[in-house]
Amino acid sequence: MRWLKNNFVSPSQLRQLGVLGLNERNLACISAHNPRSSFPSVDDKLLTKLLAQDYQIATPALLGTIRHQAEIAKFEDYLPKQGGFVIKPAKGSGGKGILVIQFASGDKYLKASGEWISRQAVERHLSNLISGLYSLGGHPDAAIIESLIHSAKEFADFTFEGVPDIRVIIYHGYPIMAMMRLSTRASDGKANLHQGALGVGIDLTLGTAIQAVQDDRPVFVHPDTGSVLQKLRIQNWQYLLELAAGCYDMTGLGYLGADLVVDAELGPLLLELNARPGLAIQMANGAGLKPRLEAIDQHRAQLRGPAEVSEVRVKVAQQLFARQVCSVSPLNVE
Structure with missing residues (x-):
């Protein structure tokens, strides 16, 4: 795909470039290939964790859950004695409602962005989260408290006060596109593009x-660290793709987004799944x-015989989508 300098293109140009639009995604990808019965396994992050355990896929450690307003006063009972934690809605979407705490001191909590907030905050x-402020459809939700992920050292220069994640689009078990999301000061230390x-x-x-x-x-460099993005390289890439591809076998969803992270000590982890990836x-x-x-x-x-396993599906995708450098790609401009 040719990078267009003005970022404005006509509908005919978008079609020529093979860009998938929102309506077509909803009809041709989500409705056609994602059974409604499988949605709960990815819409509810608690169910996703349990399912991942059955398939021996590592996820961030679950410290506790809060489902009722009366339980909020005792939320500190779930917190680790040392280190940070993450609070997220079980049925949230788009990264909304996620609170990342790096450090606790008395009744003060340090956010990933460097801002201190109070216990009351x-x-x-938690109260807003349980009430459904961040959940799909605004329905009452549960708060998940997880252990804090510590980003792998190789990403330290490419992210601001947060953990980068890797989104892989999986189509019938084949990884077809991937990106890494890097947190910035503007994103409050979260890997959220919006x-x-x-x-x-x-x-x-x-x-x-x-x-990028x-x-x-x-963009060419990280706005906060100044690191040249062209130097970014993900280690254990093959394993990460195989982990993502295996999520198809786990969920039965033909079109999904797998979000992965690399912890400094635990290595690759499945963060969450999305049946409606952006x-x-x-x-x-x-x-x-x-x-x-297509x-x-x-x-x-053209397949004959048994279905291909995840390792084979990854190799097939890599062969089909070998890199084609954009002629005016931001990271390849002299």
Whole structure:
């Protein structure tokens, strides 16, 4: 896909570039390939954790859950004696409602962004969360308290006070596109593109950066650390892709997004799954999803015999989508 300098394209150009639109994603991908009966396993992060345990897929440690307002006053009973923690809605979406605490001192809590908040602020957050402020459909929810993930050292220069995550789009078990989301000061230390995090397209074969965007605009260096994004490289990339591809076998969802992280001590972990992954990954990669969906459909139509296992599916995807450098890609401009 050619990077367009003005970022404005016509509908016909988008079609030529193979960009998948929202309506087509909803109809041709989600409705067509995701059984409604499988949605709860990914919409509820608690169920996802239990399912991952059955498939021996590592996830961040669960410290506790809070379901009722009366339980909020005792939330500190679930906190680790040392270190930080994360509070998130069990049925949240888009990164909303996630509170990352790096350190606790008395009744003060240090957020990933460097801001100190009070115990009362944490309690208000829990109350809003349980009331359904951040959940899908606004229904009452449960608060999950997890152990804090410590980012791998190789990412230290590419993120601001937060843990980067890796989004992989999986189509019938084949990884078709990936990006890394890097937190910034603007995103409050969260790897959330809508709040100002960076989206870095990742080459499926090499695990290296292709191009990067922030707020849909090309960037070359991290705005807070000054690190050159072209130098970003993900170790254990093959294993991470196989982990993501295995989520298809776990859920039965034909089109999903797998969000992974790399902990400094525990290694690769499954953070969560998404049955309705967003489309900004196309901007981060400078490539459209439609040609890749069609390529997998053609490959599957030619299969004979038993279904391919996750390791084989990863290799097939890497062969089909070997890197095609964008002619004016932000990370490849001289």
